[in-house]
Amino acid sequence: MKLTRRQFLGLVGGGGAAAVIFQACGVPEAELFVESTNQIPEDLVSGLDNWYATLCRQCPSTEGIVVRVMEGRAKKVEGNVDFPVNQGKHSARCEAGLQALYHPDRIAGPLVRTGERGGGQWEEVSWPDALGRLAQQLRGLRDPAALVMVTSPENSYSGLVADRFVTRFGGQRLRYETLESTNVRRAVKLVYGQDRMPDFDIENSAYILSFGADFLNTWGSPVRHARGYGQFRQGDRERGTHVHVDSRFSMTGASADEIFFVKPGREGLLALSIASVIIEDGMGNTAAADALTDGGRIDMGRFAPDRVADAVGVSADRIHSLAHEFAEHRPGIAIGGGSAAAHTNGLFNMIAIYSLNHLVNAVGVPGGVMFNPQPPIRDLPAVSTVSSFADWQKLAGQMRNGGVGVLMVRDADPMYGLPGATGFRDASFNVPVIVSFSNRMDDTTALADIVLPEHSYLEDWDIAVPDHGPGYQTVGFQQPVIRPFFESRGAHLGTRSFADAIMTLAADLGLDLGLPATFAEMLQDGAAQLHGEGRGSVTATDFRAFWNGALQRGGWWDANARSAEAAVRPPALPAQEEAPQFDGSGTFHLIPFASASLMDGRGASLPWLQATPDPISSATWRTWVEINAKVAEEMDIREGDLVRIVSSFGNPDASSAEGIEALAYPHPGVPPDVVCVPLGQGHRGGTRYEKGRGSNIMSILAPRADTQTGALAWAATRVSIQKTGGWVRLPKFENTVPDFPRDEEQEVIKITPTDT
Amino acid sequence: MLQGDFQPKKPTRKQLIKLSIFGLIGLVPLTALVFFFMFLFSAWLGKPMAVFGYDEGPTQPIAFPHTRHVQELGLDCTFCHRNVTKGAAATIPPVGLCMTCHKVVGEGLPEVEKLQAIYDSGKPIDWVRVHRVPDHVHFNHQAHILFFSQRDAIAPSQVCATCHGDVGGMVKVKQARYLKMADCVNCHRDNGAPTDCVTCHY
Helix, strand or coil: CCCCCHHHCCCCHHHHHHHHHHHHHHHHHHHHEEECCCCCCCCHHHHEEEECCCEECCCCCCCEEEEEEEEEEEEEEECCCCCCCCCCCHHHHHCCCCHHHHCCCCCCCCCEECCCCCCCCCEEHHHHHHHHHHHHHHHCCCCHHHHEEEEEECCEEEHHHHHHHHHHCCEEEECCCCCCCCCHHHHHHHCCCCCCEECEEEECEEEEEEEECCCCCCCCHHHHHHHHHHHHHCCCCCCCEEEEEEEECHHHHCCCCCEECCCCCHHHHHHHHHHHHHCCCCCHHHHHHHHHCCCCCCCCHCHHHCCCCHHHHCCCHHHHHHHHHHCCCCCCCCCCCCHHCCCCCCHHHHHHHHHHHHHCCCCCCCCECCCCCCCCCCCCCCCCCCCCHHHHHHHHHHHCCCCEEEEECCCCCCHHHHEEECCCHHHHCCCCCECCCCCCCHHHHHCEEEEECECCHCCCCCCCCCCCCCCCEEEEECCCCCCCCCCCCCCCCCEEEEEHHHHHHHHHHHCCCCCCCCCCHHHHHHHHHHHCCCCCCCCCCHHHHHHHHHHHHCCCEEEEEEEECCCCCCCCCCCCCCCCCEEECCCCEEEEECCCCCCCCCCCHHHHHCCCCCCCCCCCCCCCEEEHHHHHHHHCCCCCCCEEEECCCCCCCCCHCCCCEEEEEECCCCCEEEEEECCCCCCCCCCCCEEECCCCHHHCCCEEEEECCCCCCCCEEEEEEEEEECCCCEEECCCCCCCEEEEEEEECCCCCCCCC | CCCCCCCCCCHHHHHHHHHHHHHHHHHHHHHHHHHHHHHHHHHHHHHCCCCHHHHHCCCCCCCCCCCHHHHHHCCHHHHHHHHCCCCCCCCCCCCCHHHHHHCCCCCCCCCHHHHHHHHCCCCEEEEECCCCCCCCCCCCHHHHHHHHHHCCCHHHHCCCCCHHHHHHHHCCCCCCCCCCCHHHHHHHCCCCCCCCCHHHHH
C-alpha cells in the first residue's frame, strides 16, 4: 500500500486525538485502590489533621512551633502561639524543617568509611557495630584528653549528656558557632554581670539605636525581635524610632528610620562619643555616668563629637543630635553585635555600646534590656558558651601534632565555617578517627570515618532553654511529631537520638554519667522538677497531667518569674579608643554576613531556603558580592559579572589562595570602601542541593582575632576585587519583570499649578 | 501547480446527488448509534449492568464475606468503618483491627491465613474500590449519616443501606445505586437538602 505524506500525517493526527479521547474516558488505576493500612492508632481519624507542639532547632534561637501531621506524616510548620519567645511567629527556616526531615539524601543508617578519607565511599553497618567500633577506639586512647567533642552551643538536655560524657571521660568539648558571639556575651557579662544573653524589649521601647547587629534578620533571635519590632512600629502606641549604625546596608538598616555608615570597626568610638555628649549635657543617669567615667577620672572630652567625627565618618553635628535623640526618647535600647563585634576591637565596641543602656536607665526596665533568669531545672545548661577562634587555632595545632585521637562532631560544620587559614581541614587528616552525628552529608561529615546519623529534631525528644529568652523563666519541650522516618529499617539501622547513642556508648565504656539511666527518664525527671514548682503556665495535681499539658503547650514558662538580679554597677568605660586592625592587601573592607535563609550554611541543603530571596538583593541560589554602584561603574563591573575576591589568605592549597569567585551585585546602598558577601554557599561536601554551589567566603578570611577575647574578627579582612571576564545572570526576583511601558502622552496623574 | 499537490477530482452532478442521499440516510443510524454507545458507556461507568455477571463487583485481594460478619455475627457497620460518623471518609479498617479477632478466630481458613500473612509482613492491603465519585465531587459521610440517623432516630448503621444497598447480604460487594449527579440531586431535593452547585462541587 502506498502511503502519501498527507495520509501519514492524517493518520498520526487522528491516532493522537483518539488516544487522548480514550485516555480521558477511563479512571486512573491508582484511584481504583483503597488502602487499608496495616496498623493505625485507634484514635487516629484518617483525613483529619493533628497539630503537635515542639521546638524548632533549625537555627540556634529555639522557637516554639506547631506541626501539622496527617496519617503520621508532617505536613506544615507554623509558629506556636503560646510559646513566649516567638508568640506564634516563625521564619522561613522553621518552615524548611520539613525538607530536612524528608530530605532525599538523608543518611539512613550508620556508615563507616571504606575508601580514603573524604573519598565518599561508605559501608553501612549496624548501630551496635558502629558504636562498638567507636567504643573500641575510645578505649584505645592513651590520653583521654585526646577525645574532642565539637557541638553547637546547646542549652538542652542533649547538651548536658554531651557535657557529662566528655567531662567524665576526661576529654575536651568545644562549642562551635560560625559567626561567633563571644564578644557580645563577654560584654554582657562585663557590663551587666549577666551570664545569659538579655532580652531586648523592643516591643515596649521608644527608641532603638542598633550597631552592626542585623537583629531583624539573622542576629540573636530574629523572629522574636521582628515580632516586637512590628509592635514597636505599628502597634497600638506611638511609633518608635530606630536608627541603625553599620558598615553595610543590611535588612535591619533598610528597616530603620535612618542608617549611618561608619568606618568599619569604629562603632565603639561612635558609642563613646554619644556617651560623652550625654554625660557632658547632663542628660543621663548621674550615678551611671559617675561609674562609667570612674568618678570623673576618665576624660570623656577626648571622645567629643568634633574630635572623633573624622575617624568615625559621621559628622559632629549629627553625633550630637543623635545623642540627644537617644537620651530624650525613653525607654531606648542600644543593641550591638554582628560586624561591629567582629573586629580586632570587637569587645571594646561592645562594651562601649552596651554601656549606653546604663546611661539612659534602660537596664532591667520594660522597654529596655531585660535579664533572663536561670530556669528552675537543676543541671540544665542555660548559658551558651562559645569557643573562641583562639580555641579553634589551639585545637588545629593539637590536631596537627597528633594530639587528637577521636574527634566527635554534632550539629556543627567546622570544616566549612572555620577560616581556611587555620588549616583545620588539613589538620584533620592527622586525626585517626572523626565521628559525625549529622544525618545529612556536610563538609565535616564527608571527612568522617564513622557517621552515626541522629534523628531529625522532628523525630526526637529534648528539653531546651532558648538562648535569647523572653525575660522570664522559659523551658521548651521538644517532642517527636512523627515516628522516626527510617524506623522501618529495624532496630539496628536507621537513625537514633544523639543522647541515646551517647548514653549507650557511655554504658559500653562503663562511664557513670551521673544521670538517669535513659534519656526518657532524664526528660521526665526534668519535667518532674517543673511540676514540683507548682506555678507557671502548666500546673497539675498529678505528674501525668502536667507532662501532657507541657507537651501540648510546647513548654513551661512563668511570666512572673523574672530575674531578681540587680544590674551590676557599670564598669568604667575604656579610657581610650582601641583602633581596629585590618589584614590583607586589598582596597575594600570585606564584611561577610549571615544569609537570611541559609544562615551560616546550615540551611544550604534545603531547596526552599536556597530559593528564598535575600531581603536586600532578592538573589537566590548563588554567592554574590555587594559592591557600591558608583565604584562598580568606575571599575566597569556590571551586575552578574563574575569577579574574584582576593585576600592574601586562604587554604594552603592553591585554589582558594587565589580567592573566591562571586557574582557582582552593584548597589547604591553599599559604602564605597566595603564589599559584602553572604555566607552559606561553597560547600565541598554535602547533599545534591549544596555541593559545589557558589563560594565559601569564610575560606579566605584573615586569621585575625579580638585582642582581648580571642574571638574571630571576621570583618577584619581587606580584599581586592578582580574582574574575570565571565558573566552569569544573577538569579534574583527584583527587576526580572520589566516596568510597565509608559505612554508619555497620557499622564496617569497630572499635576497643575494651583494658581492658574 | 506542483507535482504531488493535492487536487481532488471534481465529482459529477449525479455523483453529488447520490452521495448526499446516502449520506442523509446513513447519518440517522450513525447518530443513534453514537448516542446509544455514549449512554451505554456513561451508564457503565456509573454502574455496570446486570449482563454476563458484570454487576457482581470486583474480585478483592481477600474475599471478605460481609454476609458472615454482618448477617451471621451481627457486627455493626460502624464497628469496622469507624470514621463514618466522624469524617468525610468512612474508611476501610486497618489490618490491625481485623487481627483483634483473627489472631484466634478463623484459624485454618485460607482467606484468614492470607490476612494473617499480610499482617505479619507489615504491608497494607490494596482493596479494589467499589464506590467512587469523581474528583470534582465532595461526598461527606459524616453529614449524611448524622442527618438521617438524627431525623429518623435510627442507628447510624441503619442509614448506610440508603446508598450502599444491603451490603450485609453481599458476598462480593457491588454498587447498589447509580451515584451519578442526577441520583444525588434527586435525593437532595426529596430530603430538603440544598441543591446549590457548591454543596458538592467546592
